[in-house]
Amino acid sequence: AQSVTQLDSQVPVFEEAPVELRCNYSSSVSVYLFWYVQYPNQGLQLLLKYLSGSTLVKGINGFEAEFNKSQTSFHLRKPSVHISDTAEYFCAVSDGNYGGSQGNLIFGKGTKLSVKP
Amino acid sequence: DAGVIQSPRHEVTEMGQEVTLRCKLISGHNSLFWYRQTMMRGLELLIYFNNNVPIDDSGMPEDRFSAKMPNASFSTLKIQPSEPRDSAVYFCASSLALTGWRTEAFFGQGTRLTVV
Numbered sequence: 001a002q003s004v005t006q007l008d009s010q011v012p013v014f015e016e017a018p019v020e021l022r023c024n025y026s027s028s029v030s031v032y033l034f035w036y037v038q039y040p041n042q043g044l045q046l047l048l049k050y051l052s053g054s055t056l057v058k059g060i061n062g063f064e065a066e067f068n069k070s071q072t073s074f075h076l077r078k079p080s081v082h083i084s085d086t087a088e089y090f091c092a093v094s095d096g097n098y099g100g101s102q103g104n105l106i107f108g109k110g111t112k113l114s115v116k117p
Numbered sequence: 118d119a120g121v122i123q124s125p126r127h128e129v130t131e132m133g134q135e136v137t138l139r140c141k142l143i144s145g146h147n148s149l150f151w152y153r154q155t156m157m158r159g160l161e162l163l164i165y166f167n168n169n170v171p172i173d174d175s176g177m178p179e180d181r182f183s184a185k186m187p188n189a190s191f192s193t194l195k196i197q198p199s200e201p202r203d204s205a206v207y208f209c210a211s212s213l214a215l216t217g218w219r220t221e222a223f224f225g226q227g228t229r230l231t232v233v
Contacts, residue, residue, distance in 0.1 A: 034221055043121075043208060043224035090160060092222075104173055105150055105210070105222050109159040 002027040002093050006108035014116050015083055021076040021111045023065075023091030033074040034092040035065055038110075044090060050074065061085065086115045121211050123225035130232055135197040138228045140209035142190050148214040149192050150222060151184055155205045166192065167214055178203075199232045206230070 007022045025031060032051050036044040048059025055067040065076045074091060091108040122141040130136050142149055149166040164174040169186045177184070181200070186192045196203055206229050210222040 036224075043226045044210075045224070046221045049221050104162060104165050105212070106162060107152075107160045 002031070002095065002104065002106050004091050004093050004106055004108035006091055006111050008111050009109065010112045010114065012114045012116060013081055016080050018079050019077065019081050019085075019113065021089050021091075021113065023074045023076065023108060025072050025074065025091070025093045027072075027093060027095060029095045032094045033065075033067060034094070034105075035059065035063070035074070035076050036090045036092060036107075037061075038088045038090065040087075047076070047089070081113070081115050083115050083117060085113060088112050121209060121223050121225035123207075123209055123228050125228060126226060127229045128231070130199055130230070132200055132232055133198045134232075135195065136199045136203075136230060136232075138194040138196075138207050138209075138230070140192045140194070140211075140225060142192070142209075142211035143223055144190065146211035146213050146220075146223075147189070148212045148222075149186060150210045150212075151192070151194050152208045152210065153205045154208060154227070160208075163194070196230075199230075201232045204231050 003026045005024045013019045034049045035047040037047050038044045047063050048057045050057050050067045058064045063078050065074055067074050088110045090110045092105055094105045124139045147168050151163040152160050153163055154160045163176045164184045165172050166186050184194045206227045208224050208227045210224045212222040213220045
């Protein structure tokens with residue numbers, strides 16, 4: 001079974017500082033990995049995704065993430081955050097097999113990023 | 118495409134009443150997910166369909182919850198009877214899933230359910 005662990009439930013950071021939101025996953029098969037962002041009272045929007053190829057993935061709003069298979073991690077980073085980045089961020093994992101319980105899209109508990117001026 | 122469309126956006130109902138949440142998938146997508154989000158439990162997967170077939174419903178809380186896909190583009194999540202602990206935001210999401218490949222999931226705006 002797949003699972004996702006987001007180690008930090010809340011991350012406070014000052015504007016223009018760098019940030020890293022951590023995500024670790026467990027799966028017995030090859031995976032697809034995603035980061036989503038949720039602004040207050042809205043649905044989830046995709047930030048970036050890893051399906052295959054380069055392990056460094058660039059997304060929208062200046063975010064990037066690196067897939068590390070040996071450490072089963074997919075940490076999200078941004079070199080300089082803005083007030084508007086304040087939101088909740090979710091890491092998610094899926095695999096490419098369909099049928100049974102595989103192929104699900106499983107989310108972590110989320111990390112609330114709070115950017116202070 | 119207008120994206121994933123959920124209705125209603127807000128629902129307030131009395132305990133014991135039946136509640137039906139609706140979701141229209143993005144045209145051409147074949148996977149459908151229902152999630153429930155609460156402060157305490159975060160984002161929980163309730164059920165997942167692929168090509169109209171329920172693949173995994175292990176997240177459905179109990180028999181009071183049921184989900185259907187009467188056709189390839191539409192799904193309903195029904196709670197009967199509803200209870201105050203069902204109060205949450207319910208999201209549906211759709212994606213295109215092929216053997217060994219899938220798109221990301223696209224989310225609707227959610228239905229905020231309050232059971233009083």
